[in-house]
Amino acid sequence: MNGVPADQDERARDEQALDETMRALAEPRRRAILRLVAHEELAAGEIAAAFEVSRTAVSQHLTVLKGAGLLVERREGTRRLYRARPEGLAGLRDFLDEAWTASLDVARRLVEADRAQLVGGGQEVRDAG
Amino acid sequence: MNGVPADQDERARDEQALDETMRALAEPRRRAILRLVAHEELAAGEIAAAFEVSRTAVSQHLTVLKGAGLLVERREGTRRLYRARPEGLAGLRDFLDEAWTASLDVARRLVEADRAQLVGGGQEVRDAG
DNA sequence: CGCTAACGTTAGCGCGAACTGACACTCGAA
DNA sequence: TTCGAGTGTCAGTTCGCGCTAACGTTAGCG
Numbered sequence A, B: 001m002n003g004v005p006a007d008q009d010e011r012a013r014d015e016q017a018l019d020e021t022m023r024a025l026a027e028p029r030r031r032a033i034l035r036l037v038a039h040e041e042l043a044a045g046e047i048a049a050a051f052e053v054s055r056t057a058v059s060q061h062l063t064v065l066k067g068a069g070l071l072v073e074r075r076e077g078t079r080r081l082y083r084a085r086p087e088g089l090a091g092l093r094d095f096l097d098e099a100w101t102a103s104l105d106v107a108r109r110l111v112e113a114d115r116a117q118l119v120g121g122g123q124e125v126r127d128a129g
Numbered sequence C: 001c002g003c004t005a006a007c008g009t010t011a012g013c014g015c016g017a018a019c020t021g022a023c024a025c026t027c028g029a030a
Numbered sequence D: 001t002t003c004g005a006g007t008g009t010c011a012g013t014t015c016g017c018g019c020t021a022a023c024g025t026t027a028g029c030g
Helices: A005-025 A027-039 A044-049 A054-065 A086-120 B007-026 B026-039 B045-048 B056-066 B086-120
Strands: A071-076 A079-084 B071-076 B081-083
Touching: A005 A027, A005 A054, A005 A086, A005 B007, A005 B026, A027 A044, A027 A054, A027 A079, A027 B007, A027 B086, A044 A054, A044 A071, A044 A079, A054 A071, A054 B007, A054 B081, A071 B056, A071 B081, A086 B026, A086 B086, B007 B026, B007 B086, B026 B045, B026 B056, B045 B056, B056 B071
Parallel strands: none
Antiparallel strands: A071 A079, B071 B081
């Protein structure tokens, strides 16, 4: 089951989810917010008090983070408590591991090709694909 | 050696480096480029041919990725070959692991607090900090 | 009901960033 | 040195996004 349209759709969906995660985490303040609620559950007001921007801005950041699945919201009276959602980082974790291993692999292959070139004396070595 | 100004500077430097990494990876095309050069070393023209945007745009993307330390450039005649640089992902890897473990920890503590509340019958349990 | 606290939402503004097109540069070959 | 291939760089435009201010909403109290 490789290369079928259903697999393409799944790939596209993963990419879209990863894109949302990355765009959410690309903002320094959103990373700071995530760090806060990763250590303890906090109310929107408490989170906003930790920064020097308006509560409106923080609320929008919380909306983005929640939309990316990086946060979960729990209501308690008029207050809204937020905490980090570890599973939201799974997609990014997969991407990172994949890129990491692939990068190490291409580096290893280049070293081998370079060594082969030194031994063989300039033969064709760039056909590895 | 904790909490001293030198540590703050190091923290700030790490955050800035992480910010550059995240902003570079926030762009879908840049992630696609990184995937390409993570599997094999490619020239700028070959990379550009893989997308439907102008070579100018791809060149700018390559500049950003190189600036973030995610790519290395190697010149061969008029061609410029690029390949992924695994160490550039180290900072993001650290952030991810930290956020992951912290999120799991706060989730575990909340479950314990909830269980204690069920057993104790509504006693004060939200002082865990 | 009126009132307040705690939030989210909308409209509008300003900045940064991604894209295109034109130009400049650097090799290698004739 | 003249030419073409392969790339980087510089304006200029468009567009997304983070911010603020004002308004709307919901929960709890008297």
